[in-house]
């Protein structure tokens with residue numbers, strides 16, 4: 001019954017009314033037509049992407065996230081942000097953005113360019129291969145209480161991501177195991193940093209650690225490493241920082257103070273929300289995974305507004 005009422009309300013809310021109060025700041029990850037990616041929860045198919053963009057273009061003007069921050073009157077604006085730098089974004093989806101003349105900003109982790117294995121893949125490997133108990137036995141950071149929800153515990157801000165990764169590396173070295181990285185699907189070569197009028201690149205930190213789990217110095221080093229890496233290339237650069245994991249607990253006051261010190265104009269969150277039309281340092285984004293973008297936006301609006 002509740003679901004039925006919700007459906008009726010959703011059908012009655014005019015989408016234009018939503019865009020009077022909120023800006024849709026899109027957060028995509030992998031974008032392509034390869035069906036192997038359909039298992040990846042963050043993947044969006046090219047056809048879905050084009051449909052979503054064409055619909056939103058009827059109501060909103062797409063600008064870069066930097067233009068958005070700089071614009072005082074934000075009504076009717078929308079932005080595309082793409083996290084983690086999946087190769088398929090440039091190889092498969094760029095033509096869609098070109099066709100529709102929509103600017104995109106890709107937030108990269110510079111460590112993927114050095115071929116480093118993504119630390120979350122090391123955690124996933126432990127879980128998949130039922131090695132969590134054995135790992136915890138050796139661990140100085142975790143105990144038996146952490147076994148069950150290890151995937152989430154391992155990215156809890158209480159545990160320093162850098163130390164977690166060090167322990168994982170020690171364990172894998174001892175066991176002589178080789179982990180494959182999902183980051184192999186992400187930019188690993190400078191050829192992915194293209195000079196293109198519609199494409200800009202931004203800082204998503206070097207290693208995608210949980211910022212709030214790190215000391216201020218460690219945060220500074222991880223943010224600066226990616227900033228300096230991007231500096232070396234003749235490409236459009238964003239002055240916005242994208243928080244790894246993007247939750248309110250994924251960063252802290254130290255992060256904000258570092259970002260302001262380094263000259264960043266804003267930060268991007270990933271809490272699956274529409275962004276209120278106000279000028280703030282933190283910008284909310286949503287993940288448009290479903291084909292029906294209007295329904296997605298209306299559902300988010302109901303959740304946030306009612």
Ligand SMILES: [Zn+2]
Nearest residue numbers: 083084244245
């Ligand atoms: Zn990310």
